[in-house]
Amino acid sequence: MASPAAAAAAEENLPQVLILLNPPAFTIFGEEYFTSSKFRFLKSYESSLPLDEFLSANGRPMRALLATAATIVGAGVLELLPDLRLIVTTSAGLDQLDLAECRRRGIRIASAGDIYSADVADCAVGLLIDVLRKISASNRYVKNGFWASKGDYPLGSKLRGKRIGIVGLGRIGLQVAKRLQQGFGCTVSYNSRKKKNPDQVPYPFYQDVQELAANSDALILCCGLTEQTRHVVDKEVLAALGKAGVIVNVARGAVVDEKEMVRCLVEGEIAGAGLDVFEDEPVVPKELLELDNVVLSPHSAVLTRESMMELARLVVGNLEAFFSNEPLLSEYEDD
């Protein structure tokens, strides 16, 4: 058993992994799952120095960075990390990184890959069925003691045969499509940046989200947030979706014109919504809190024990592999 001094010295010799923003997984799941005997973390946010000063003082030897979904890594930050050769993200998406700059500097990237897709798809399906079949609302009804006193709960709406419009047919959208069409007998169509190969993707493609909405009973938003998708679900799309239409959002709050959606829900212009994300989390429009035809979720679609365990395995595995000069577990390949 090494003496405390020897242990501290050994620790000193470990390569460092820079973290700029506290990973939510550290708090929600536990930092202990992300530790390793092969590296140690250096957290810029634990310093009182502003970031650029901290990086000027400490950035030189940093070869690896652990980035979260919210950790924006642009040319300015990379300039202060001249030896950086690896960014590991806790997110599946990479839009917080300047990928072109990373490529130019020879910085490799390892993302969370596909580990969250099943859980996010399950959440989307769960929210959709909840809205259609009034699960949360009738659970509240029973727990308030109303079943015996007030009688039966109002009828819901059948899922089978519903036309589902998926906005964003990436890894998550494809899993949502599979569950709803193969499992539940819905009819899936989609909108995406580009039409997919029909030999691989059998669902009808709509170039225009408004047209997709006009031909759907429910819209499920699974796309990333980009300049093109910001407020893509706007007044026209919601009107096209119509009074019987349902919206499910497991993408980003800003994909929807939230104010307009709230107005539609309050005035009965659409039938209901299942929302895991909002424009200004954790703020949720107060009108939604009063509605029984909405189901609200605190951006927790990826927050299962299993996804967190898998994330920890991937993060530690990628970092250990990097420091041992072994192949990364989930290296991002440009296509």
Next chain:
Amino acid sequence: MESIGVLLMCPMYSYLEQELQSRFNLFKLWQQPPSKITEFLKSNQRTIKAVVSNARVGVDAQLIDSLPNLEIVASFSVGFDKIDLKRCEEKGIRVTNTPDVLTDDVADLGIALILAVLRKICPCDGFVRSGKWKDGDFGLSTKFSSKPVGIVGLGRIGSAIAKRAQAFGCSISYHSRTQKPLKPYKYYDNIVDLAKNCSILVVACSLTDETRHIVNREVIDALGPRGILINVGRGAHVDEPELVSALLEGRLAGAGLDVYEDEPEVPEPLLRLDNVVLLPHVGSDTVETCNAMADLVLANLEAHFNSRPLPTPVI
């Protein structure tokens, strides 16, 4: 047809009631004060030739015997556990139910309950509504995809649940009266072994003498503290007090229930548990399915009184 007396056992569905009213001479049992029921039945016993019942209010021997001209019992449900079939058979009374049209909705509800319990959809919704999200995150839930699902009863509804769970990558096993060789799922000839080998146990069989309390203490113990129980069958499938104590003592991770032993009464301790989702027997409660069920009840009655083959006879 307007002279044929039809007795409606309880309020069911307004469309059904309206159609029965317009096509037949409709008697509404619940409009009689309890003390006057015997008298009411006696005065109308010659007219009443049909009874429409449902999952909650059945037709027992006493009622059958008080209606000497009863020819057909049409149930607005697929389950007929509350109908005295033996007595009906003895008297040559036809019995019909509403299979198939509600299979999808009940199966959908089974999956909805699994997701609601595992992914904590209901407590998460409450968390957001109460404003607690501003103070911190909710915490972790449990993944559904790829988990082993055990189904009790692989009939129409059980098979439909299996198909849905497969789309989530789940492995399916089942217990049934008999093995189904055409189904590609693992069969257990006893429910305890099924419970030992799954983390989600779904009850979807019909209620018979053999399946009453089929989910008992031993099964709950086998399912274990990380297992969840989903019941879209009948309340009597489960030993309810045993289920309650298992949940209170943490010997079961959670439960999603649509049915109870004494509806609409729900065991009081369950009302406070966040890991339990309680629905008011809504398995087939969509507009689309209730319309289809009502049409099937009407079709069975019309066929019978026009001497045509019944669409969905039980006997």
